[in-house]
Amino acid sequence: MSLETPLHRVEGLGSSHSGVSHFWRERVSGAALIPLGIWFAVSILGLAGGHYVSVLTFFSRPLNGILMAAFVVISLYHLVLGLQMVIDDYVHSPGGKVVLMLAARAFALACGALSLYALLEIARVF
Amino acid sequence: MADNPQRPGHRPRPLSPHLMHYRPTPTMISSITHRITGVGLGLGMAVLAWWLFAAARGPEPFALFLSLAITPLGQVILFGFAWALSYHLxxxxxxxxxxxxYGFDPRSANRWSLVIxxxxxxxxxxxxxxxxxxNGGYYL
Structure with a gap:
């Protein structure tokens, strides 16, 4: 006899209350980062040597700006999911978990805001 | 648990072995490395944000970034990020x-760890x- 309520079984979220959503989000964002990561490496090599104007020219092209924005946003999304796993594994006090998860999200938000502002500014000015 | 209560007069209760008690295997090291490179790449995102932001702010902030990136320490750090990205990918x-x-049996899992x-x-x-x-700089 199962002690599970019918509602709980229908929801299918298990004892974690979030089901397998974390697993799926991590895999899908990771899969998206395979082509984006390769594009990123090829792009950085293409900009190695670092002339200021060529960096601006490169990112002011819509496709490059959009791909870079996608790389940044999906990387930070994937980062927060990964950091959550690390924090869940090694931090055992509930308060510590909350503080570190907030710190991880604040870090990701700051990196994302700076990067996206920069890309928009480059597209606007150049 | 480290604070497992020990009853006086009894020999210590067995604890489950943790990380440092196992003989290292390629899969174990590659798993730990996957985590470490993931966290390291998180720090790399801050450097990437700094680079983009410097480019958006103007030639002087950009030149400052480049002058730091070109130092031996800067090159080592950038190589570290490049390695972390390729490992994690x-x-x-x-x-x-x-x-x-696929690839769960110990032989192929260990072999692929070394290949990676x-x-x-x-x-x-x-x-x-x-x-x-x-041979870089083809977008210059």
Whole structure:
């Protein structure tokens, strides 16, 4: 006899209350980062040597700006999911978990805001 | 648990062995490395944000970034990020392969761990050789 309520079984979220959503989000964002990561490496090599104007020219092209924005946003999304796993594994006090998860999200938000502002500014000015 | 209560007059209760008690295996080291490179790449996102922000702010902030990136320490750090990216990407592909149910037996898992470690150094080394021999910068 199962002690599970019918509602709980229908929801299918298990004892974690979030089901397998974390697993799926991590895999899908990771899969998206395979082509984006390769594009990123090829792009950085293409900009190695670092002339200021060529960096601006490169990112002011819509496709490059959009791909870079996608790389940044999906990387930070994937980062927060990964950091959550690390924090869940090694931090055992509930308060510590909350503080570190907030710190991880604040870090990701700051990196994302700076990067996206920069890309928009480059597209606007150049 | 470290604070497992010990009853006086009894010998210590057995604890489950943790990380440092196992003989290291390639899969174990590659799993730990996957985590460490993931966290390290998180720090790399801050450097990437700094680079983009400097470019948006103007030539002087950009020149400051480049003057730091070109130092030996800066190059070592950038190589570290390149290695971490290539390792995490390769090991991440293998995680997806594992998720599909392939490559779980110890022999192939260990063999692929060594392959991933080797490739993870060859890829960024190749990028740096290309950059230093003037074969980078094709968007300049």
């Amino acid at each position: 390769l090991a991440g592909i293998r995680h997806l392969v594992w998720d599909l149910g 470690f080797t490739l993870s150094f060859l890829a960024p080394a190749g990028l740096f050789v290309l950059a230093y021999t003037g």
